[in-house]
Amino acid sequence: MKKRKYDAIVVGSGISGGWAAKELCEKGLRTLVLERGRPLEHISGYTTALTNPWEFPHHNQPAYEEVKKDYPIQSICYAFNEGTKHLWAKDSDHPYTQVKPFEWIKGYHVGGKSLMWARQTYRWSDFDFESNLNDGHGVDWPIRYEDIAPWYSYVEKFAGINGNRDGLRQIPDGEFLPPIEMTVVEKHLRDAIQKNFPGRTLVNGRSANLTQGIHGRTPCQFRHLCHRGCPFGAYFSSNGVTLPAAAKTGKMTLRPYSIVESVLFDEKKNRATGVRVIDANTKEVIEYQAKIIFLNAGTLPTTQILLNSPSGRFPDGLGNDSGALGHYLMDHNYRAHVSGDYEGFQDHYHKGRRPVGFYVPRFRNFGNDQQNAFVRGYAFGGSVERGAAYHGGTWEDGFGADFKKAMTRPGRWSGGLFGMGECLPHFDNKVTLNLEKRDQWGLPTLNIDCRWRENEEAMVKDMLATGSEMLEAAGFKNISVYDTHEPPGRGIHEMGTARMGRDPKTSMLNARNQLHAVPNVFVTDGSCMTSGAAQNPSITYMALTARAVDFAFNELKKKKL
Amino acid sequence: MQRREALKKATLFIAGIAISPELIAKALADPSPTLARQPADRLALLAEMADTILPDTDTPGAKAAKVHEFIAVVVEDCLSPERRDAFWNGLQFTEQQCIATQGKSFVDCSREQRNAFFRQLQAEAKSAPNDAGEPFWYQLKGITLHGYFTSEIGATQALNYDPIPGGWIPDMIIDDNTKAWTPVF
Incomplete structure (x- = not known):
């Protein structure tokens, strides 16, 4: 040795x-x-x-x-x-x-x-x-x-x-390089949230x-x-x-x-x-x-x-x-997804592909917004951009030359919010060594015994509700509200x-x-x-x-x- | 300038060490073993169907972009056995339907007959019950669109390919002729 x-x-x-x-x-x-x-x-x-x-x-x-x-x-x-x-x-x-x-x-x-x-x-x-x-x-x-x-x-x-230095207590400002500016529809969503939901703020992602x-x-x-x-x-x-x-x-x-x-x-x-x-x-x-x-x-x-x-x-x-x-x-609990389309700003577009979108810092059980159904809270991440029209083209009528031309156009403004919920530390969410099952190097593997519990479940419901009400307030259409029911682990946190x-x-x-x-x-x-x-x-x-x-x-x- | 320098640096490193243009060219020239196993009549049928959805216009269409080859390879290699079988069965059934209604194979149909047949398929797909599984028409259309706009012709000629934008413009005004930026993944 x-x-x-x-x-x-x-x-x-x-x-x-x-x-x-x-x-x-x-x-x-x-x-x-x-x-x-x-x-x-x-x-x-x-x-x-x-x-x-x-x-x-x-x-x-x-x-x-x-x-x-x-x-x-x-x-x-x-x-x-x-x-x-x-x-x-x-x-x-x-x-x-x-x-x-x-x-x-x-x-x-x-x-x-x-x-x-x-x-x-x-x-x-x-x-x-x-x-x-x-x-x-x-x-x-x-x-x-x-x-x-x-x-x-x-x-x-x-x-x-x-x-961006936003001056928010939930996410203290740091030593930042310039932010990556939001799209016009994201700014519209930001303004609608500010107007309709005191205590909630949409800021640049970091x-x-x-x-x-x-x-x-x-x-x-x-x-x-x-x-x-x-x-x-x-x-x-x-x-x-x-x-x-x-x-x-x-x-x-x-x-x-x-x-x-x-x-x-x-x-x-x-x-x-x-x-x-x-x-x-x-x-x-x-x-x-x-x-x-x-x-x-x-x-x-x-x-x-x-x-x-x-x-x-x-x-x-x-x-x-x-x-x-x-x-x-x-x-982190990423189960809640809320998305929709925005019909305005049809003559606006963007250039380049951003590595970051926007962020809605935690607002539940913070300040005046106190909840009974759960403790702690969640943030939202998200973006609203235009893809290419062909992305939704499968379910649109048509084929042939005119259809092809339509498919090459910028797509709808679409996007939305996904929740990122805090998970409580629970004794029974645990890992143990599995001495019976060893890997190819002879090392014991892990048993992982972990699940979302009542607090996380209650939070998912609330994320879906607050996410969709914010998109509605901003005039989004075709709003879809979706619980992925994904197990823990997929958050990779x-x-x-x-x-x-x-x-x-x-x-x-x-x-x-x-x-x-x-x-x-x-x-x-x-x-x-x-x-x-x-x-x-x-x-x-x-x-x-x-x-x-x-x-x-x-x-x-x-x-x- | 900074962008050009950065690109030069990156290309140099990557091309020099990992993937030389010669290697890429070789990889592209090597026929996929999956493709080599595909029956010629199936590829011919897919080529005509895909090209009827996305024909030659001011830019080359699906056949020129070899979307039929993409479809055959992706259906074989990337779909689950159930979805793969459903696709090939759907293709075969659709061809039988064409023979029954137009009196000949889709490949032998005139442009008018192909269009008429696809209008019929589209109408049937729209009225199909939700629990009947995804109609073949939508499966075909989805994979054709994806294959075409991720092909070199579709990505670089039909759309606006911008592999290294170099910056972010959050808002720009466009007109009715503006093409979409090519999505890259």
Whole structure:
């Protein structure tokens, strides 16, 4: 068995792992970054980035047999197609058990899901960090907005976030590049909402797409093919932004094909000493040692590693004195879709394809809008644009020359809102190790036992009602109201299975994302989240990661780790 | 200028390392094995039907864009066995219907006969009961539209292809001749 020593180990190279790598390396620490999947180089790895629709064998539709065999779950994701399929982990290679339906979406390659993410970036507010304390669902966050605010600024300046400074308490303003302006019908909808629904506001979406070149990166070219990887480096990904910064220091060793089996623990010193890795190709077992370990494998894989690291001191998984590990799994609830057509502005159009739409921040159980049917609230995302007329052409009368000409025209103004609901942390929404069913590397797989509960169900009903009344007020026609009934997982915001908290008896991590019981292990991916809020969580992972590295480095200097 | 430079950089990287134009040309020249298995009379029938929906006008039509080949390959490769069988059965049934009403194969019909037959199909599809499954007419029309407007001819000649817009214009005034931007995915 080979032995290798580093100052720090980062497990995972996705959104939070990339940030951990950059921050640790820039502080001068020799850092090993372990990625379970294949290498994927910025730009040259984006093999379909400039492929035209007709150059794909099926014009970008995935093939049925391949989907059925290798991607039955991944293919459900909206961003899965013939041009992106190589970026999703094959379900056939990575089994898990759905005790209840749970769609686990995965990208196992350098950069992880930071390549395919939807790039929406909204700060959480004081209101979100106090929510558990205020209504008693879940334990209190050990931090408040003011603890994380400077770190939001820090990561926003480097990542590059576009947005408008709206002055709203629910989504505090940040360090924004210029926003991407709304379409005329979106502005019309915004005005109708403002006039008819006091307390509700439609604002520009905010996203990690550059609207100005920064740090040598090119601004967005408005192709909206982000999910294939951006050859311009115009959106934030580990591959294009944090990993190159980490590599530039000369301190990073990036090792792909490295599946972390467990964290090694020294009971006498009460410290983790390193990690045990299985080479994905050769199945060789290698141990790496380091002074500090950052777990950024993604919520469920990080939880799996901790659960799979039992010892005499921690029989139920590393640092798991509380019994919280694996519990309180959350996702965002994207079930409610409301859409319609707008008949005005027929002589208006737009040019380019935006990587972001609009956003309606949470308004329920906020200010004067108090609800009895549910606690917490939801936001809406959405857009109203014109596609091409042929999209609806199937059900329009006609064929032949005149029909063909009509099909080449801009389509109807259409679009709408989709809800993004907060999910409460519930003890029985959980993952456990399945020792009976092992993967091809001999590792126990996960059982996922999670479902929407009463609060989430009540919220879906309300989203459908408020969404449609807003479209109606703006004069939309053909309004369709739709509950997708999708199970958790599809939101791809799994969170909470190794949560932060003030009390080691009820949580895994302290205010610095440090295991209460093992001070040189840090967890800064989605598993650390104490509540779910309604906002997309990635920018919060980035900020928590940079903050935790800063703390860890200072503790290391003080020889406390 | 920035856009041109960026494009040059990206094309250089991608073309140089991953997908050279030669490779793309080769991939396009290689006939799909699925296509090679398709019976010639089926392709001929699909070609005439698709071209009746989207004929040559000031831009080439569906046959020129090889939409029939796209349809055959996508039906075979991308649809579930149930939907695939339904499509081929629908095509065969429709051809029988044409022979019964027009006295000859759709391929041998005149333009007027084809139009008359399609008007009949359209009327039947519109009045079909909801629980009868999607009428073949709509299946054919949907896949023809999709195949044509994602083909090179349809995407670049019939629509306004703008692969790298370089910027976002949120509002512009258009007239009755403005073509739609080509959707890219």
